[in-house]
Amino acid sequence: MTRYRPSLIAAFAVFLIALVTGTVVSGADAVDGFKAASSYDDDIERAKDKQDDYEQQLDDLEAALEDTSADIVAAARQLRRTEAKLPAAQAALDDAREKVDQALVQQKLVADKLAAAEAQDQAISDQIAADEERIVELQDIVAALARAQYQGVGDDEALSLVFGASTSQEFVDKFAAEHNASRVQTNALADVEEIAAVNRNRGVRQEAVREYIVELKAEADALVVRTTRLEERAEAKKKALDALVAKQSRIKARLEAKKAEELERQKAIEAKQEQTRNQIKNLVKKKLAEEEAKRKAAEEAARKAAAANGGSSSGSSGGSSSGSTTGLTKGALGWPAPSHYVTSSYGMRFHPILHYWRLHAGTDIRAYCGTPIYAAREGRVQWATYVAGLGNEVLIDHGYVGGKSLMSSYNHLSAFAVGAGQYVTKGQLVGYAGNTGTSAACHLHFEVYVNGDTVDPMTLIG
Numbered sequence: 001m002t003r004y005r006p007s008l009i010a011a012f013a014v015f016l017i018a019l020v021t022g023t024v025v026s027g028a029d030a031v032d033g034f035k036a037a038s039s040y041d042d043d044i045e046r047a048k049d050k051q052d053d054y055e056q057q058l059d060d061l062e063a064a065l066e067d068t069s070a071d072i073v074a075a076a077r078q079l080r081r082t083e084a085k086l087p088a089a090q091a092a093l094d095d096a097r098e099k100v101d102q103a104l105v106q107q108k109l110v111a112d113k114l115a116a117a118e119a120q121d122q123a124i125s126d127q128i129a130a131d132e133e134r135i136v137e138l139q140d141i142v143a144a145l146a147r148a149q150y151q152g153v154g155d156d157e158a159l160s161l162v163f164g165a166s167t168s169q170e171f172v173d174k175f176a177a178e179h180n181a182s183r184v185q186t187n188a189l190a191d192v193e194e195i196a197a198v199n200r201n202r203g204v205r206q207e208a209v210r211e212y213i214v215e216l217k218a219e220a221d222a223l224v225v226r227t228t229r230l231e232e233r234a235e236a237k238k239k240a241l242d243a244l245v246a247k248q249s250r251i252k253a254r255l256e257a258k259k260a261e262e263l264e265r266q267k268a269i270e271a272k273q274e275q276t277r278n279q280i281k282n283l284v285k286k287k288l289a290e291e292e293a294k295r296k297a298a299e300e301a302a303r304k305a306a307a308a309n310g311g312s313s314s315g316s317s318g319g320s321s322s323g324s325t326t327g328l329t330k331g332a333l334g335w336p337a338p339s340h341y342v343t344s345s346y347g348m349r350f351h352p353i354l355h356y357w358r359l360h361a362g363t364d365i366r367a368y369c370g371t372p373i374y375a376a377r378e379g380r381v382q383w384a385t386y387v388a389g390l391g392n393e394v395l396i397d398h399g400y401v402g403g404k405s406l407m408s409s410y411n412h413l414s415a416f417a418v419g420a421g422q423y424v425t426k427g428q429l430v431g432y433a434g435n436t437g438t439s440a441a442c443h444l445h446f447e448v449y450v451n452g453d454t455v456d457p458m459t460l461i462g
Contacts, residue, residue: 072255072262073440076353079251082244089241096234103227110223114216117209124206131195138188138195145184255353263354269438270358272388277361280395281452283382284405291400328402328450331462333376334426336410337433337444341366346456361454362411362447363461367433369414369442375424376408376446376461377401384416384431390445391437394418394430404450408457411445412436 344364348357367373379398387393392413398406414434418424435442448457 072258072353075251075255075258079248079255082248082251086241086244086248089237089244093234093237093241096230096237100227100230100234103223103230107220107223107227110216110220114213114220117213117216121206121209121213124202124209128199128202128206131199135192135195135199138192141184142188142192145188259354263356266351266354269389273390276387276390276393277449277452277454280407280449283397284407284449284452287397287405328404328406328460330460332401332406333408333448333457333460333462334374335365335461336374336376336408336446337365337367337371339366339371342458343443345458346454359454362409362445363457365444365446367442367444369432369434371433371442371444372429373410373413373431373433373444375426375428375430377406378425379407379423381418381420381422381424381430382407383420384418385420387411387437389438391439392416392431392434396424396430405452407449409447409449411447412439412443414442 342363343366344360346363347360349360350357373394375396377396377398379396382395382397384394385392390409390411392411392415394410394413394416396408396410398408400406410430412434413431414436415432417429417431424430433442433444439445446457448455448460
């Protein structure tokens with residue numbers, strides 16, 4: 001058995017998602033998708049669910065637009081496809097904008113870090129400069145004391161010579177405990193060494209800070225490039241969304257312009273279809289009249305026979321009924337198509353373009369063009385002809401079932417396999433599925449008539 005690699009499975013998931021949403025997935029995005037191996041199956045399932053939902057929407061649209069002109073059907077499909085892409089386009093734009101916002105926040109964080117690092121660098125430089133000045137000052141003191149001592153001046157005079165009358169008191173206050181210039185000189189040298197050591201440590205720390213600043217500047221530059229790219233992508237997503245919205249508006253305007261004309265056309269088609277259904281009702285009335293005449297004739301014959309026999313009769317009551325005696329319940333009809341997938345059920349439908357309710361008088365069963373269509377029950381073909389709106393139609397009279405007249409019709413056929421007056425058995429080929437009449441796509445529109453009125457075929461199919 002072939003084992004599919006995860007990358008192939010992921011690629012299939014990406015393809016399905018793009019097919020359903022109408023979005024284009026870039027190579028980089030697809031590669032990112034391969035990273036989450038555990039999500040491949042979920043991606044595929046979600047894509048399949050979206051595809052199934054989209055196909056169901058198209059089935060519903062086709063059923064709602066049955067009997068509608070081809071150009072309006074095409075425009076409505078285009079509108080549905082456009083509207084189906086809008087949520088994905090909006091989500092793509094929202095995602096792009098969110099990434100831009102995140103990039104801007106990250107830029108701000110890096111900028112704040114950079115400012116703090118540069119401030120720290122400046123503070124260290126200021127501290128080093130101040131201490132360097134102090135070192136110079138201390139070195140000058142030590143040198144001055146050394147010169148004074150060399151010249152043979154006493155400690156007190158040396159201090160006076162070094163600091164002068166205006167500053168010696170401050171020095172004396174600070175170093176009162178030292179008593180002599182030698183001690184001052186020693187302490188000054190120690191201070192110089194201590195300050196120099198501190199500045200060396202500061203220099204090491206400053207070097208690390210400056211390396212960090214270089215890194216931050218590189219990160220900030222990269223973020224500027226990334227943010228610009230994300231902003232450009234967001235702008236492209238916005239343009240794509242705007243284009244879809246504009247397209248949606250144009251299609252709606254085109255549909256609105258044709259609405260009045262199509263409404264009149266719909267009324268004309270429905271009137272013709274009503275004539276056809278009235279014709280079926282007339283057939284049933286004629287059959288009922290014939291059955292009633294037969295029943296009365298039988299009763300009259302029985303009465304005469306009874307009179308001839310001296311008034312005795314084993315007479316049977318009521319008229320006979322043709323066809324099967326099986327009750328008119330579920331199972332009375334078989335499936336007329338190989339597929340048992342119902343794309344649209346019997347019942348009232350709201351026209352999405354013309355905005356009015358109408359009866360969907362049959363069940364639509366998925367049947368692609370050329371699919372064989374079979375008789376749902378034995379009976380005689382009343383006609384195999386073209387009917388306005390319904391296209392190529394086969395009407396079969398199944399006789400009386402459970403005391404009621406039962407007929408079925410097979411519509412939008414591409415070709416006939418039977419002719420009027422022909423007797424067919426259950427499951428016999430009667431034609432091929434098509435898209436004739438005012439159908440929106442290839443399928444079988446199956447109608448059932450009980451005593452001349454349409455009923456839900458699914459109540460009898462089993």
